[in-house]
Amino acid sequence: MARTQGSHSDITGPKVRETALRLFAQHGYAAVSMRQIAREVGVQVGALYNYTPDKQALLFSLLKGHMDELLATWEAEPRPEGPRERLEAFVRFHIRFNLDRPQAIFISYMELRNLAPENFAVIEAQRKLYEGALEAILRDGQAEGAFSVPDTRLASYALIAMLTGVNTWYRAGGRLSIDEVADIYWDMVRKSVSAG
Amino acid sequence: MARTQGSHSDITGPKVRETALRLFAQHGYAAVSMRQIAREVGVQVGALYNYTPDKQALLFSLLKGHMDELLATWEAEPRPEGPRERLEAFVRFHIRFNLDRPQAIFISYMELRNLAPENFAVIEAQRKLYEGALEAILRDGQAEGAFSVPDTRLASYALIAMLTGVNTWYRAGGRLSIDEVADIYWDMVRKSVSAG
DNA sequence: CCTTGTTCTGAACGCTCGTTCAGTTAATCT
DNA sequence: AGATTAACTGAACGAGCGTTCAGAACAAGG
Incomplete structure (x- = not known):
C-alpha cells in the first residue's frame, strides 16, 4: 500500500x-x-x-536555508543612525533571531565539519558575511571615536561568541524574557566597547 | 605475529x-x-x-581526564586579593588553559550529547563547579561594589562563552601571541563588568 | 473509465559498525 | 630452559548503515 x-x-x-x-x-x-x-x-x-538526493544534501540544505534566512532577515532590519545605535540593533537582532531558532543555530555551529568541503565553503562564506557586518559597525564606531576597540576583528569574534552563547543556557519559560536577556547582554556589550 | x-x-x-x-x-x-x-x-x-572496555568509556575517560586537570590546575593557581585581580586571573587562566589544549576543549563542548546519561551527569557537575568559580568572583565583586553586574549568573555565562570562543579562531603562529590575546580579552571583560 | 504521473512500499545491495575470542608471539620469571 | 603472562592478531558475529529500484497504490486529467 x-x-x-x-x-x-x-x-x-x-x-x-x-x-x-x-x-x-x-x-x-x-x-x-x-x-x-x-x-x-x-x-x-x-x-x-x-x-x-542523499543525506549530505539534506544537511547542507538545512544549513543553507538557515543562513539565507539569517542574512535576508538582517538586511531587512531597519538600520539606525550612529554606530552605537547600530551595535545595539545588532545585539538585539542576534539574540532574538538565535533564540527563535535554537535547533538551526545549534547545527549551524556543530555540524560544519560534517559538510563536504565544497558545501562547507558556501556556508563559511555566508557566515563571514554576517560576522563582517558586526565588524563593520565596530570599525565605524572606532573611527568616529564612539567606541574604544583596539582590535575590531578580535572584538567582533568575542562579541559574537558571547551573544551566541545565549542558546546554551536559555530556556523558554525561564525567569527571564528574551527582551530582558537582550537588555542585560546589550549592557555588557555597550560597556565592553566603550572607553574604559 | x-x-x-x-x-x-x-x-x-x-x-x-x-x-x-x-x-x-x-x-x-x-x-x-x-x-x-x-x-x-x-x-x-x-x-x-x-x-x-568500549568506545563510550574511551570518550568519557578523555572528558573526565580533561575536567579533572582543569579543576586541579585552577585550584593550584595563586588566588590574588580583591575581586578585580581575581577576575583578571580567571580570564588569563581560562584563555591560556584553553589555547594549550584546543582538542580537549573542543570535544568537551561538542561531544557532551554523545555521553551516556550517567557519564554526562559527572562531566556536567564538574563543569558547573568550574563556572561557579567565575560566578563567585562576580558575586563577591558586586557585593563589594567593585563590579556593576545586575545578574551574576547570566554574566558568568556570557563571559565564559566569550572567553571559550577564542578557540574557534586562534591559530598558533598567527599575528597575536597568547598573551596579547589575553590582554585584549581582559580589557573587554574588565569594562563589561564595570560601572558603565 | 482509462491513462498518466506522483508518491510510497518492500526488499535488496554491498559495506561498515562495535565487540568478542581462540590462538600466536614475545618478554619476563623461576 | 621451561613455564607463565601480557599484548596482539586475525577472523568472525549480528546488526545497522546509505542508497537503489521494481512495482504497488492512489490522485488527477482527458
Missing part, C-alpha cells in the same frame, strides 16, 4: 526537513540514520530520496 | 588516548570508528579493548 490518504509531497517534504533538523540537533548528523528520520516522519526509508 | 619489538602497554595505551582525542576532535565521536583509531595507532582493532 502506497499513497495513503492525505499523504502528499506538500506535507511530507517539510516534515522530512523538520524531523531531520530536530534529530540532527538532538543527536548529531553522524549519529542519526536515514531510517530513523523515516520512522519519525512515518514513511519507509526509500521515500526520503524523493526529497533529497 | 603479535608483540613486535618495542610495542608495550606503556606506549600503546597513551597512543590510543592521543589518537582518539585527535580523531574525535577532528571528525566527531560518532563519525570515528574503532577501526580508524586502531589503524592510526598501528594495531588491529581488537587490541584497543585492552585499554578501554
Whole structure:
C-alpha cells in the first residue's frame, strides 16, 4: 500500500526537513540514520530520496536555508543612525533571531565539519558575511571615536561568541524574557566597547 | 605475529588516548570508528579493548581526564586579593588553559550529547563547579561594589562563552601571541563588568 | 473509465559498525 | 630452559548503515 490518504509531497517534504533538523540537533548528523528520520516522519526509508538526493544534501540544505534566512532577515532590519545605535540593533537582532531558532543555530555551529568541503565553503562564506557586518559597525564606531576597540576583528569574534552563547543556557519559560536577556547582554556589550 | 619489538602497554595505551582525542576532535565521536583509531595507532582493532572496555568509556575517560586537570590546575593557581585581580586571573587562566589544549576543549563542548546519561551527569557537575568559580568572583565583586553586574549568573555565562570562543579562531603562529590575546580579552571583560 | 504521473512500499545491495575470542608471539620469571 | 603472562592478531558475529529500484497504490486529467 502506497499513497495513503492525505499523504502528499506538500506535507511530507517539510516534515522530512523538520524531523531531520530536530534529530540532527538532538543527536548529531553522524549519529542519526536515514531510517530513523523515516520512522519519525512515518514513511519507509526509500521515500526520503524523493526529497533529497542523499543525506549530505539534506544537511547542507538545512544549513543553507538557515543562513539565507539569517542574512535576508538582517538586511531587512531597519538600520539606525550612529554606530552605537547600530551595535545595539545588532545585539538585539542576534539574540532574538538565535533564540527563535535554537535547533538551526545549534547545527549551524556543530555540524560544519560534517559538510563536504565544497558545501562547507558556501556556508563559511555566508557566515563571514554576517560576522563582517558586526565588524563593520565596530570599525565605524572606532573611527568616529564612539567606541574604544583596539582590535575590531578580535572584538567582533568575542562579541559574537558571547551573544551566541545565549542558546546554551536559555530556556523558554525561564525567569527571564528574551527582551530582558537582550537588555542585560546589550549592557555588557555597550560597556565592553566603550572607553574604559 | 603479535608483540613486535618495542610495542608495550606503556606506549600503546597513551597512543590510543592521543589518537582518539585527535580523531574525535577532528571528525566527531560518532563519525570515528574503532577501526580508524586502531589503524592510526598501528594495531588491529581488537587490541584497543585492552585499554578501554568500549568506545563510550574511551570518550568519557578523555572528558573526565580533561575536567579533572582543569579543576586541579585552577585550584593550584595563586588566588590574588580583591575581586578585580581575581577576575583578571580567571580570564588569563581560562584563555591560556584553553589555547594549550584546543582538542580537549573542543570535544568537551561538542561531544557532551554523545555521553551516556550517567557519564554526562559527572562531566556536567564538574563543569558547573568550574563556572561557579567565575560566578563567585562576580558575586563577591558586586557585593563589594567593585563590579556593576545586575545578574551574576547570566554574566558568568556570557563571559565564559566569550572567553571559550577564542578557540574557534586562534591559530598558533598567527599575528597575536597568547598573551596579547589575553590582554585584549581582559580589557573587554574588565569594562563589561564595570560601572558603565 | 482509462491513462498518466506522483508518491510510497518492500526488499535488496554491498559495506561498515562495535565487540568478542581462540590462538600466536614475545618478554619476563623461576 | 621451561613455564607463565601480557599484548596482539586475525577472523568472525549480528546488526545497522546509505542508497537503489521494481512495482504497488492512489490522485488527477482527458
